[in-house]
Amino acid sequence: MKKDIEAANIPYLLHPKPALLITCGPFEKSNIISIAWSIPISRKPPLVAVAISPKRYSYNLIEKYRAFAINVPTNEQSNAVKVCGSISGKDKNKWETAKLTKERARKIDTAIIKECIAHLECVLEKKIELGDHDLFVGRVVEAYGEEEAYGLGILNTSKFKPILHLGKDSFTTTV
Numbered sequence: 001m002k003k004d005i006e007a008a009n010i011p012y013l014l015h016p017k018p019a020l021l022i023t024c025g026p027f028e029k030s031n032i033i034s035i036a037w038s039i040p041i042s043r044k045p046p047l048v049a050v051a052i053s054p055k056r057y058s059y060n061l062i063e064k065y066r067a068f069a070i071n072v073p074t075n076e077q078s079n080a081v082k083v084c085g086s087i088s089g090k091d092k093n094k095w096e097t098a099k100l101t102k103e104r105a106r107k108i109d110t111a112i113i114k115e116c117i118a119h120l121e122c123v124l125e126k127k128i129e130l131g132d133h134d135l136f137v138g139r140v141v142e143a144y145g146e147e148e149a150y151g152l153g154i155l156n157t158s159k160f161k162p163i164l165h166l167g168k169d170s171f172t173t174t175v
Protein backbone atom coordinates (compact mmCIF):
# COMPACT_ATOMS: atom_id res chain seq x y z
CA MET A 1 0.00 0.00 0.00
CA LYS A 2 1.36 3.42 -0.95
CA LYS A 3 0.32 6.53 0.95
CA ASP A 4 0.02 10.06 -0.36
CA ILE A 5 2.95 12.27 0.58
CA GLU A 6 2.17 15.75 1.86
CA ALA A 7 3.69 18.64 -0.07
CA ALA A 8 6.15 19.55 2.70
CA ASN A 9 7.71 16.08 2.56
CA ILE A 10 7.94 15.71 -1.23
CA PRO A 11 11.64 16.79 -1.35
CA TYR A 12 12.53 14.05 1.13
CA LEU A 13 11.48 11.37 -1.37
CA LEU A 14 14.70 12.36 -3.16
CA HIS A 15 16.85 12.09 -0.02
CA PRO A 16 19.24 10.98 1.42
CA LYS A 17 21.43 13.66 -0.15
CA PRO A 18 24.93 14.63 0.95
CA ALA A 19 24.99 17.53 3.38
CA LEU A 20 27.40 20.18 2.08
CA LEU A 21 28.83 23.41 3.46
CA ILE A 22 28.72 26.40 1.12
CA THR A 23 31.04 29.32 1.82
CA CYS A 24 30.24 32.71 0.36
CA GLY A 25 30.98 36.42 0.73
CA PRO A 26 34.43 38.08 0.74
CA PHE A 27 37.11 36.16 2.71
CA GLU A 28 37.19 38.51 5.73
CA LYS A 29 33.41 38.45 6.25
CA SER A 30 32.64 35.10 4.67
CA ASN A 31 29.69 33.00 5.81
CA ILE A 32 28.85 29.28 5.82
CA ILE A 33 25.47 27.68 5.03
CA SER A 34 24.56 23.97 5.18
CA ILE A 35 22.73 22.74 2.12
CA ALA A 36 21.46 19.41 0.84
CA TRP A 37 19.85 20.46 -2.42
CA SER A 38 22.74 20.30 -4.88
CA ILE A 39 22.91 19.05 -8.47
CA PRO A 40 25.82 18.32 -10.81
CA ILE A 41 24.60 19.71 -14.17
CA SER A 42 27.31 19.58 -16.81
CA ARG A 43 30.92 18.42 -17.23
CA LYS A 44 31.66 20.63 -20.25
CA PRO A 45 31.42 23.37 -19.17
CA PRO A 46 31.68 22.26 -15.51
CA LEU A 47 28.40 23.44 -13.96
CA VAL A 48 26.74 22.63 -10.64
CA ALA A 49 23.65 24.09 -8.99
CA VAL A 50 22.41 24.64 -5.46
CA ALA A 51 18.88 25.56 -4.37
CA ILE A 52 18.82 28.29 -1.73
CA SER A 53 15.90 30.09 -0.12
CA PRO A 54 15.76 33.90 -0.41
CA LYS A 55 15.29 33.88 3.39
CA ARG A 56 18.95 32.90 3.88
CA TYR A 57 21.62 35.52 4.51
CA SER A 58 23.86 33.48 2.17
CA TYR A 59 21.41 34.06 -0.69
CA ASN A 60 22.19 37.78 -0.61
CA LEU A 61 25.94 37.18 -0.35
CA ILE A 62 26.03 34.88 -3.39
CA GLU A 63 23.84 37.24 -5.40
CA LYS A 64 25.99 40.26 -4.47
CA TYR A 65 29.48 38.77 -4.84
CA ARG A 66 28.61 36.27 -7.59
CA ALA A 67 30.76 33.43 -6.24
CA PHE A 68 30.55 30.54 -3.79
CA ALA A 69 32.52 27.45 -2.78
CA ILE A 70 31.06 24.03 -2.08
CA ASN A 71 32.93 22.26 0.72
CA VAL A 72 32.39 18.53 1.31
CA PRO A 73 32.29 17.60 5.02
CA THR A 74 32.58 14.12 6.54
CA ASN A 75 30.74 12.63 9.47
CA GLU A 76 33.34 14.21 11.74
CA GLN A 77 31.86 17.62 10.90
CA SER A 78 28.25 16.61 11.57
CA ASN A 79 27.97 19.05 14.46
CA ALA A 80 29.24 21.89 12.25
CA VAL A 81 26.64 20.98 9.60
CA LYS A 82 23.91 21.27 12.24
CA VAL A 83 25.25 24.59 13.54
CA CYS A 84 25.69 26.12 10.06
CA GLY A 85 22.19 24.94 9.15
CA SER A 86 20.41 26.32 12.17
CA ILE A 87 21.74 29.83 12.83
CA SER A 88 22.17 32.77 10.47
CA GLY A 89 25.44 34.46 9.57
CA LYS A 90 23.47 37.70 9.80
CA ASP A 91 23.58 37.35 13.60
CA LYS A 92 26.61 35.15 14.36
CA ASN A 93 30.11 34.34 13.17
CA LYS A 94 29.61 30.68 12.24
CA TRP A 95 33.37 30.07 11.90
CA GLU A 96 33.63 30.51 15.66
CA THR A 97 30.35 28.86 16.63
CA ALA A 98 30.92 25.79 14.42
CA LYS A 99 34.67 25.65 15.23
CA LEU A 100 35.74 25.53 11.59
CA THR A 101 39.04 26.78 10.14
CA LYS A 102 39.06 29.42 7.43
CA GLU A 103 41.46 29.17 4.48
CA ARG A 104 41.62 31.32 1.37
CA ALA A 105 39.99 29.88 -1.74
CA ARG A 106 42.41 29.59 -4.68
CA LYS A 107 40.54 31.40 -7.44
CA ILE A 108 37.63 33.31 -5.89
CA ASP A 109 37.42 35.84 -3.07
CA THR A 110 35.88 33.74 -0.33
CA ALA A 111 37.00 31.21 2.30
CA ILE A 112 37.10 27.44 2.11
CA ILE A 113 36.79 25.12 5.12
CA LYS A 114 40.07 23.40 6.03
CA GLU A 115 38.36 20.43 7.73
CA CYS A 116 36.41 19.49 4.56
CA ILE A 117 37.77 16.88 2.15
CA ALA A 118 36.85 18.54 -1.17
CA HIS A 119 36.22 22.01 -2.51
CA LEU A 120 34.49 23.27 -5.67
CA GLU A 121 35.12 26.96 -6.27
CA CYS A 122 32.30 28.42 -8.36
CA VAL A 123 31.61 31.66 -10.16
CA LEU A 124 27.90 32.43 -10.38
CA GLU A 125 26.76 31.71 -13.93
CA LYS A 126 23.05 32.24 -13.48
CA LYS A 127 20.38 32.64 -10.82
CA ILE A 128 17.00 31.17 -11.70
CA GLU A 129 14.04 32.32 -9.61
CA LEU A 130 11.69 29.39 -9.23
CA GLY A 131 9.82 29.17 -5.95
CA ASP A 132 10.51 29.19 -2.22
CA HIS A 133 14.08 28.20 -3.18
CA ASP A 134 15.94 29.58 -6.22
CA LEU A 135 18.62 27.85 -8.25
CA PHE A 136 22.17 29.21 -8.27
CA VAL A 137 24.11 27.72 -11.15
CA GLY A 138 27.87 27.90 -10.61
CA ARG A 139 30.70 27.43 -13.09
CA VAL A 140 33.42 25.42 -11.34
CA VAL A 141 36.71 27.31 -11.77
CA GLU A 142 38.78 25.16 -9.38
CA ALA A 143 38.15 21.73 -7.80
CA TYR A 144 40.39 19.81 -5.41
CA GLY A 145 40.10 17.06 -2.82
CA GLU A 146 42.10 14.96 -0.37
CA GLU A 147 44.30 12.46 -2.20
CA GLU A 148 43.37 9.71 0.26
CA ALA A 149 39.66 10.34 -0.26
CA TYR A 150 39.53 10.87 -4.05
CA GLY A 151 42.67 9.02 -5.28
CA LEU A 152 40.48 6.85 -7.54
CA GLY A 153 38.24 9.75 -8.62
CA ILE A 154 35.33 8.69 -6.44
CA LEU A 155 34.99 8.92 -2.67
CA ASN A 156 36.72 6.14 -0.73
CA THR A 157 33.94 5.39 1.74
CA SER A 158 36.00 2.79 3.59
CA LYS A 159 38.09 5.71 4.90
CA PHE A 160 35.80 8.77 4.69
CA LYS A 161 32.12 8.75 5.65
CA PRO A 162 29.80 11.30 4.00
CA ILE A 163 27.00 13.00 5.93
CA LEU A 164 23.74 11.97 4.30
CA HIS A 165 20.71 14.11 5.08
CA LEU A 166 17.47 12.10 5.28
CA GLY A 167 15.36 15.22 5.90
CA LYS A 168 14.27 17.29 8.92
CA ASP A 169 16.75 16.55 11.77
CA SER A 170 17.73 13.08 10.53
CA PHE A 171 21.05 12.01 9.07
CA THR A 172 22.74 8.77 8.11
CA THR A 173 26.03 7.67 6.54
CA THR A 174 27.53 4.79 4.57
CA VAL A 175 28.50 1.52 6.29
Ligand SMILES: Cc1cc2nc3c(=O)[nH]c(=O)nc-3n(C[C@H](O)[C@H](O)[C@H](O)COP(=O)(O)O)c2cc1C
Pocket residue numbers: 019031032033034035036037038051052053055056057058059081082084085086087088089090133165
Ligand atom coordinates in the same frame (compact mmCIF):
# COMPACT_ATOMS: atom_id res chain seq x y z
C1 LIG B 1 21.33 19.36 6.61
C2 LIG B 1 20.75 20.70 6.19
C3 LIG B 1 20.48 20.93 4.86
C4 LIG B 1 19.95 22.17 4.44
N1 LIG B 1 19.73 22.38 3.11
C5 LIG B 1 19.34 23.60 2.68
C6 LIG B 1 19.23 23.85 1.27
O1 LIG B 1 19.50 22.99 0.42
N2 LIG B 1 18.84 25.12 0.89
C7 LIG B 1 18.56 26.10 1.80
O2 LIG B 1 18.20 27.22 1.40
N3 LIG B 1 18.67 25.88 3.14
C8 LIG B 1 19.07 24.66 3.59
N4 LIG B 1 19.22 24.43 4.94
C9 LIG B 1 18.88 25.50 5.91
C10 LIG B 1 20.01 26.54 6.06
O3 LIG B 1 21.26 25.92 6.22
C11 LIG B 1 19.73 27.42 7.31
O4 LIG B 1 18.52 28.12 7.13
C12 LIG B 1 20.86 28.38 7.66
O5 LIG B 1 20.71 28.77 9.01
C13 LIG B 1 20.93 29.62 6.79
O6 LIG B 1 22.08 30.35 7.13
P1 LIG B 1 22.38 31.85 6.64
O7 LIG B 1 21.19 32.70 7.04
O8 LIG B 1 23.64 32.24 7.38
O9 LIG B 1 22.57 31.81 5.16
C14 LIG B 1 19.70 23.18 5.38
C15 LIG B 1 19.96 22.94 6.76
C16 LIG B 1 20.47 21.71 7.16
C17 LIG B 1 20.77 21.45 8.61
